[in-house]
Amino acid sequence: MSKKPVFAILGAGNGGFVTAADLTLRGYEVRLFELAEFAATIEPILENDGIALRGIAGEGLAMPTLVSSDIEKTLDGADVILVIVPSMGHREIARVCAPYLKPEQIVVLIPGNFGGVLEFRQELLANGGTKDVTIAETTSLMFAAKKEGTNGIWARGLKQYLPLAAFPASRTDDVLAVLNEAYPQFVAVANVMETSLNNLNPIVHPAAMLTNVGFIESQRVPEWYFYKDGYTQGAGHIADQMDNERLALLTAFGLPEISATETLHRFYGHQGMNGDSLYSLFSESPVHSAALGPKSSENRMLSEDIPYGLVPYVSLAKMLGSATPMMDAAITMASVVNQTDYRKTGRTVETLGLAGMSVQQIQDFVNQ
Known part of the structure; x- marks a missing residue:
């Protein structure tokens, strides 16, 4: 990919906050989405003009390009969709994404826990989504992070190695070709059984x-x-x-x-x-x-x-x-x-x- 990928981050918990802030401060276009029922988690970002990041990923006030509960706007034009939500939210995120995901987009569950990609794909297809979208998962979150105050996030840790696999496995290298510019610590493993069995x-x-x-x-x-x-x-x-x-x-x-x-x-x-x-x-x-x-x-x-x-x-x-x-x-x-x-x-x-x-x-x- 010649241009920097556009990232959509779905989920505004600790992982979503820190990843959105990190990518934004490093010059990537970032859209941060949260479901309407949890919209209170993104309001402080809008009220304080950004996410206040500190820790191992650097420091600064990061304002994503879009902070919203509108999934259509969030996904439109995004190259990579990072799903950073608890595992119990995978089905709901797949359901709301289904009408808008395009075959050329990449979805990455961070992490998938066990079988996250398989469950996400099931729900996507059950709701009329494209079967051609590439879905991948990691074994863990990238950051060890904790929210602070209203709009702050403290990044205590950043993994230097993080296994990733796509479904099907033949697409893993294509995913890494896009992701490794931003996060070179993502490494390919055999398939999503290996990622599933290595969530610690x-x-x-x-x-x-x-x-x-x-x-x-x-x-x-x-x-x-x-x-x-x-x-x-x-x-x-x-x-x-x-x-x-x-x-x-x-x-x-x-x-x-x-x-x-x-x-x-x-x-x-x-x-x-x-x-x-x-x-x-x-x-x-x-x-x-x-x-x-x-x-x-x-x-x-x-x-x-x-x-x-x-x-x-x-x-x-x-x-x-x-x-x-x-x-x-x-x-x-x-x-x-x-x-x-x-x-x-x-x-x-x-x-x-x-x-x-x-x-x-x-x-x-x-x-x-």
Whole structure:
């Protein structure tokens, strides 16, 4: 692409704020969209003439070209659409985009969690959208960031390595040819099964959420630090065991087995993140040390990471005959804690259209 790509960013949470500010300050045309029901999140940008960015991505007041709840205007003329919303919002974003997406546009879910691309494509087609649009996903958010005040965002961390794959996999290189100008840390992996099986949030977050649930629900301490205080050796042991179960699924697909510990080194080693276990990484992480703990057990670290991460992991594992006792236990505990049957509400091989397929059939489907 000879000209700079035009970016549409869908979602005005922490990830949307920081990405919109970063790209705007680096000279890209950016449109920031939020659904009308959440429009209050973008009003402070308009009232304060931009997003106030600070941290590892630089500092400045960034005013995107468009800040709106009009999806047609947001998508018109955009080259790349970055969907930076919780996984439970993927279907709704696909639905509102369906009438306006063009075949030449690129959609990237940041991240897809497990099966995000497959679910997004299902909803897009169900609502009359084009089957020719390219949809890709990453394994994680690019930034570790937190909103400040009314229109501010603090970028604590920026990954130097972030796997990406498109559906079908034959289009991944085309996506990177456009994206790498802005974010060279995006790297190609085999397909969306590899991105799905390398999302670490379902491994990392539930372990510390469940071992600290009494502390979270009692709210006796006004502020505590999720990683510095909550990531104890016990929480780390649980996460390490779930990671072993995740690695077994990668083995079944013949995909590279990269542990969570190694992946986090690749993400944040340049910022001093170091350790030989998840406990040692997180308890001393300079990137995560300021991350405050949640005040509710219904925080996304359970309400998203269980149904959109662990549930599909386990669903796939059962279909393939792979044991996941620790993941199963985490799903059961989270379901009881939050009085929600996440096995019924989450993504599964059935909802993602993978039921009954062999490993080779799944690989053929996502590679095409």
